[in-house]
Amino acid sequence: LAIGSGSPDIFNAILDRWQELKGVRILDTIGLYPFKFQDPEYMLPLDGHINYMPAFSIATGRRMNTTKQAEFYPVMSSDLADKVWHKSDVFIAKVTPPNSAGYVNLGLTNFYTLDTIRRGRASGKQRVTIGEVNDQMPVIYGNNWMHISEF
Known part of the structure; x- marks a missing residue:
């Protein structure tokens, strides 16, 4: 999570x-x-x-x-994605509402969530990825955007 x-x-x-x-x-x-x-x-x-x-x-x-x-x-925040992606068959993250292009921002979890989701899904281990929309989640810029099709 x-x-x-x-x-x-x-x-x-x-x-x-x-x-x-x-x-x-x-x-x-x-x-x-x-x-x-x-x-x-x-x-x-x-x-x-x-x-x-x-x-x-x-x-x-x-x-x-x-x-x-x-x-x-x-875990440490620096190794969290490495330790979690292969353990999670269901992953839940709060996200911002989607923008007009269908991208959500991962907000405050910008240091591991994107890698955990993408590596878990690419390996086939992660069966379900849930993005719970929170209109209060702040947008954190950088490599922190995911398309809704990834959930």
């Missing part, structure tokens, strides 16, 4: 179907909201169905680490 990716609605929908799922890992970088998957009591019965893998151990997910329920996955 990209920084701030996914609204609580997306993750709550996944978590609500936990009994139908097995072996799902939610790898999160920096969540902007408190999520249920960061709550050790909530996640205990989901073990093996859905597990949480925080990439950066920030305050919102730290309780999961202290209870040893999280699969801590240490």
